[in-house]
Amino acid sequence: MRVKAMLLDLEGVLYDGERPIEGAAAAVARLRDMGVDLRYLTNTTTRSRAGVAERLAGLGLSLGPETLFTPLAAARRLLIGWEAQRIRLAAPETAAADFGGLELTDSGPVDAVVVGDLYKDFDWDLLNELFVLLRGGARLIALHKNRYCRRGDGIGLDVGPFVAALEYAANTQAVVVGKPSPDFFQLALDDMGVAAAHTIMVGDDIDADIGGAQGAGLKAVQVRTGKYTAADLEHPTVRPDFRIDSVASLPELIGDMM
Secondary structure, three states, rough: OOEEEEEEEEOOOOEEEEEEEHHHHHHHHHHHHOEEEEEOOEEEEEEEEHHHEEEEEEEEOOOOOEEEHHHHHHHHHHHHHOOOOEEEEOOOOOHHHHHHOOEEOOOOOOEEEOOOOOOHOOOHHHHHHHHHHHHHHEEEEEOOOOOEEEEEEEEEOOOOHHHHHHHHHHOOOOEEEEOOHHHHHHHHHHHHHHHHEEEEEEEEEEEHHHHHHHOOOEEEEEOOOHHHOHHHHHOOOOOOOEEOOOOHHHHHHHHHOO
8 A cells, every 4th residue: 555644543652641652753753754644533532632732742742733633523523513502511621622613501401412531520410410411302422432541550441331321321322423433534534635545543442543443444553552452462353454562663664655
């Protein structure tokens, strides 16, 4: 294949916790010099795109907000397409910045419930409130549905188990706008004006990054950092097209594909 563009996950690929992955900034600069069009995908629902860019700058990674694709931006586009007006946003307050033009409310009825990562703020009262809104006819949007994520020094529950509980209780199905949704990957491709056949996804999560990208028709590279574990080698359905030790090895990998 001839590589024209690349989608890169953030957490676990360019940085891990509060430290950048060694060689990440240099690899990104080298890829730019090679003429690769880069976009950065993240399933974070705790920060706006501007907030994500600010945090990355603090880690020595200078990425413009316009190059970032988040579930928040995807959800807003979906809601506008639905002509939804009143929204219950169950996500950190900082996420509200990416929902301009929509009425965010804590009282029902609402047209849609949008669920993001509230970490320890998921409790019975909140889940029951959202359940009642869904029973009242609201549609459910999940900013992503990951089962787990890295929390500090370990792995912990992500938003997916709570979305699944709401689906089960309200007898509904969430529209998932983050990875591994094929629509999420297609949004990034459309923005760059490139085809999946000329694009590579780089990630650490065997399901959300690798499986999701391949399901959208992209080739995928898994890095052995972040969420990667030896168990990924035995995954029953997903096989990355390439594996590398870290993003630092990426320019060398694709050098012959340009």
